[in-house]
Amino acid sequence: MLSRTAENLFWLSRYVERAENMARLMEMGYRMALMPAVVDGNRSEWESVLSASGCAAGYDPDAPLRQEEVANFLIFNRDNHSSIINCFEYARANARAMRTAITAEMWEALNNALMELRRPSMHNLAKNELPEFIDWVKKQGALFRGATDSTILRNDGYDFIRLGTFIERADNTARLLDVKYYVLLPETSMVGDGVDNYQWTTVLRAASSLRAFHWVYRDDYSPHRIAHFLILNPFSPRSLAHCSEQITQHLERLARHYGQRHSVHRQAVEMYSLLTQSDMDEIFSGGLHEFLTDFQGRNRILSLAIADAYHFGGQ
């Protein structure tokens, strides 16, 4: 396969996943903002969404940190590299650059999503009916993954697509968890109270994992359990452990297919064992935010190593 094709497939799936994550982040912000204020005059939900999205630096410092402005920035701002519309633009541009490497169903899923998104009526939907818009974005992600899953050949191209998906998803889950860190809890006494628990379950909801969590842990919605589910539980489809497992598997497939191993294979296994050998007590005592930041750094390095091994640009 052409290196450029591999690169396009990898980034195409990353961008689709990222668009979906932007929507999930907004879902968290939206739900948290529905709760009574923790402290009067200190509504920080939207600020934390911005911080966790990684795009805070591009946000106009004079703009209010209200839902409408932040959502508009995360959905439609063309200068924001990771805005939802840009993610779909880049994904489609990647797809267009290698139409021959993807199926018609995949192309149509991307093409339709972007055409809809460019419609002015979408702008109104995003403004007045944010939950509907969020659902729409999640649906586009599901449609694309479904089209991919049911139509594309299980060759190396498939592996590059999946590597992109899981590298991005791991990063995204780490960001979702980090929103919780950014939401200021001014009094230690507040930790573990109703608002705090509500915020934690919001993380689960945004990760579409509320019911899955319930099946595994019943009704124990403690931060400890929720973090465990999204970080260390390999059965949870958005957990860091699961993403990492998928990444190692697809790298293994490539190694078998090509008869070639690279340093990235070792790095991926290291990351996976870090996640299988940690426990939540350790992570909490070292600081959840610090753990997540460290993980995102490793994940970024892994992405670069994949690009390096297969001769394409990683960033």
Add this chain to the structure above:
Amino acid sequence: MFNEMSVDDQIREPYRALVDWMEASGPEVLEQKRLEAETLFRKIGITFAVYGEGGDPERLIPFDLIPRIFTSQEWRKLDRGVKQRARALNAFLYDVYHNAEIIKAGIVPADLVFRNDAFEPAVIGIDPPRNVYSHIVGVDIVRTGPDDFYVLEDNCRTPSGVSYMLENREIMMRMFPDLFKSLRIEPVESYPDMLLKTLKSIAPRKCDRDPNIVVLTPGAMNSAYYEHSFLADQMGVELVEGQDLFVHEDRVFMRTTRGPAQVDVIYRRIDDAYIDPLCFRSDSVLGIPGLMNVYRSGGVAICSAPGAGVADDKAVYTYVPDMIRFYLGQEPILNNVPTWKCGKPNDLKYVLEHLGELVVKEVHGSGGYGMLVGPASTKEEQAAYAKRIEADPGDFIAQPTLSLSACPTFVESGVAPRHVDFRPFCLVGDDVRLTPGGLTRVAMREGSLVVNSSQGGGVKDTWIMSD
């Protein structure tokens, strides 16, 4: 004006079944079909980019539902005539880059060839595989009457539009399954397979295995990008850009996820000037440095060969019938548009006396610049133009203004005749191949003769009826 569908209110035979069907269906069904077709085109993303005009960078080419139909008898003549031209043009190309016999014989003037911008000294003496320079010849044909076909021009470089031929058919078959069931229409789907066979057959001398073939595109911003990716896809070969290829020790390689892979045949859709910055334009970032060296040494085949453009020049065109006689010893099956060469005294006299009826063109001009359209010009313009011709007669040719045939077409006011032309695609390799079909282009504006897609022209499916 010859109407393809009817003459004196009599429906012409090949259109009979179509007209019956249209009448039985009624305008509402047809309008609905038209909308469906547009949605399909948009969905598949068959677009045509036009630079520097603003608006939608990926706009749709207007697609007209009413097909253009040829009888098998008409097609047999076109088929033979186009193949004959493609053979002669290739013989000419080989000749001008070798012994130039046709020039020595005094048939084609040396200046026309050697002072031509498309003449490429870098390929003099090169023997490409099977001595073919132009592997895909697009011949533009117009019709003025039941038996009157004229070749308007030959495209020996990289003629585009074949993806429309294939996609138009795909969509027509989805829209009108009944018609296809009841009529016997020759299929066009074999084109990609024929193209692949042709490309395989021109593997370079040094290639001792099943050749590795790629389609080289300037990239997604190119107006014909859809076609490039479509053909690569249909043939099951890689679609590459210049950055994906590099030269190493007399061979061309592409960058892959497993490391470098050797490339044997390049179907390039990049102009000569851009394919090798070491040989042609040094500022080109689209090409592959060193490609021409490998080509010269027989390490790679390039389709179409650099320098092939010298055969599709406006002035060279006038000599194609002579080429057919000279190289093939045959009489031309398809006529050129009658052309007066002002360099010949008798022709000059005629042209000057009939300026008001003729279209006069500069030999080296292109894109309609520096033309005199007689019937649309004033006496003053004609007088001024006559002075230019007299100053340098050899620089001008003249042709009659043809009355192009028209084909019924959906327009805002309903169905009305619009002018059409026709471009079949001839493949030249170990064999000369022609798919039964081609691209019919249609001028969407009333009275307009401009069918170019860059100027709002549309396309139609072309049906060749089988016996």
